Amino acid sequence: MDCTKDYCVKDINLAPEGEKKIDWVSRFMPVLQHIRKEFEKGKPFKGVKIAATLHLEMKTAFLLLTLKAAGAEVSTTASNPLSTQDDVVAALAKNGVKVYAIRGESRGEYYEFMHKALDIEPNIIIDDGADMVSTVLKERQELIPEIWGASEETTTGVIRLRAMEKDGVLKFPIIAVNDSYTKYLFDNRYGTGQSTWDGIIRSTNLLVAGKNVVVVGYGWCGRGIAMRARGLGATVIVVEVDPIKALEARMDGFLVMPMKEAAKVGDIFVTSTGNINCIRGEHFEVMKDGVLMANAGHFDVEISKPDLESLAVEINNPRPNITEYKLKDGRRLYLLAEGRLVNLAAADGHPAEIMDMSFALQAKAAEYIKDNHEKLEPKVYVLPREIDEMVAKIKLKSMGIEIEQLTEEQRKYLESWEHGT
Structure with a gap:
């Protein structure tokens, strides 16, 4: 130092x-x-x-x-x-x-x-x-x-x-x-969408296509993560507490369900909520062997590390930025980048x-x-x-892009109220 x-x-x-x-x-x-x-x-x-x-x-x-x-x-x-x-x-x-x-x-x-x-x-x-x-x-x-x-x-x-x-x-x-x-329309959606998957893929060198990806939170970051997961060939499931965002996710073509159900079928989980303990003990207990978990929220509290540690009988690091939690029934759950921002902790x-x-x-x-x-x-x-x-x-x-300009007639029309049917 x-x-x-x-x-x-x-x-x-x-x-x-x-x-x-x-x-x-x-x-x-x-x-x-x-x-x-x-x-x-x-x-x-x-x-x-x-x-x-x-x-x-x-x-x-x-x-x-x-x-x-x-x-x-x-x-x-x-x-x-x-x-x-x-x-x-x-x-x-x-x-x-x-x-x-x-x-x-x-x-x-x-x-x-x-x-x-x-x-x-x-x-x-x-x-x-x-x-x-x-x-x-x-x-x-x-x-x-x-x-x-x-x-x-x-x-x-x-x-x-x-x-x-x-x-x-x-x-x-x-x-x-x-x-x-x-x-937020660009950084949160397109930036987080691309860089989160960059971090996950760099860390694991595994395929996304054909897997069930669970995106927790459908704010602008969650929208970007889900959009890119679909582009990579995954089936996307959204977990959301806001009924309007949940409805939007369904209308966008994604499955929507509570975490207790998503935990049973997900292969890759990505949190982006800004909240605490979105994935916790009762969810770990029903997950499949070999699931990957990553966080795209600011703090490392969205995936409960204390619960993972309490359930694990053995903890290993099979690759950089991957922590393996082996449970007593032999299942292995993988946490990327210690639950911190995966796009920055495991990528650029x-x-x-x-x-x-x-x-x-x-x-x-x-x-x-x-x-x-x-x-x-x-x-x-x-x-x-x-x-x-x-x-x-x-x-x-x-970017070499030129956009349309309002004519004076159009500007006056938009600023007036007299015109009707």
């Missing part, structure tokens, strides 16, 4: 490999490239301190370097112990970002590093899962007067932050980047073209907080529609 006051990484000498990774993905992130050029000219974050807790891989690194190029002092730490890429964090350290993260860090190190990142006394926080905001509110309240606001990347974090708002404990405004159209996360939009929104959210924090209350906000549309327009242009 290489540690100074400005960084704590596994090996600073890994930086050249990390720089190659960052350079590679940056070529496929045209929206963030566009914003970076604007930021480099105007330096909108000169004198601004930004602390981030994110999945520290190559796309995220390009976001952090974009903020630094805009004049910010940037510190960062990991939002998940298994998603950190050690060569990428070394590259960040070499390029002037204060970074504290090591792949596989303990829970104690996780929070120790978070406090180190917060020691810059940030004006803006970029969060993924709301652990950094929660830490500030619980343990670092002395920082609150200097914090203008925070942005949140993921569904689980937004759920927690809205709960904080409801309980009246928020002390600064939050931008729910996850709730922007160019985030979402494709660069997807994170291009999400991180463009994060960059613009930081700018929005800087420019508007004095008139924002301590509530959860969504970015203005025009920022969403700006990201979409730049993305379309980069």
Whole structure:
């Protein structure tokens, strides 16, 4: 471990490999490239301190370097112990970002590093899962007067932050980047859909076609996972507690049933709910021998590891990122990536073209907080529609796509009420 006051990484000498990774993905992130050029000219974050807790891989690194190029002092730490890429964090350290993260860090190190990142006394926080905001509110309240606001990347974090708002404990405004159209319609659906299966297939080298895939949760992430599973040739079963989403899943052509029934027939289980213990003891007891279980939600609580451990008579690791739980009747159940985000713990996360939009929104959210924090209350906000549309327009242009334009007649028609039958 290489540690100074400005960084704590596994090996600073890994930086050249990390720089190659960052350079590679940056070529496929045209929206963030566009914003970076604007930021480099105007330096909108000169004198601004930004602390981030994110999945520290190559796309995220390009976001952090974009903020630094805009004049910010940037510190960062990991939002998940298994998603950190050690060569990428070394590259960040070499390029002037204060970074504290090591792949596989303990829970104690996780929070120790978070406090180190917060020691810059940030004006803006970029969060993924709301652990950094929660830490500030619980343990670092002395920082609150200097914090203008925070942005949140993921569904689980937004759920927690809205709960904080409801309980009246928020002390600064939050931008729910996850709730922007160019985030959840693409990142959650197409990003999670592809990268989750990337992680599962890399870990197992097994076939998906012909298997029963159980997708737990039919939010935007679940929709993407189910869609890609069908494309890979699986029979897809959806488990959902929301009657409207369950109806949508059935109308989309998927089977829908409760977990107690799905557990008996599933071959591969993927959770994406943001809730706790969605697959637990009574479900493990009726599963087939050899089932695979993976989680695509933010925290490792959706598949009950304590229940698995209590039922197991033997625990092995037959392959990297696979834990085998042998039960007393001889059945073997396999948990991927320790129940953590399988797409980041066992693969490289979402494709660069997807994170291009999400991180463009994060960059613009930081700018929005800087420019508007004095008139924002301590509530959860969504970015203005025009920022969403700006990201979409730049993305379309980069793809060589031109869209239709309203004529003046059409515009007037849509803005009037006089025309009828």
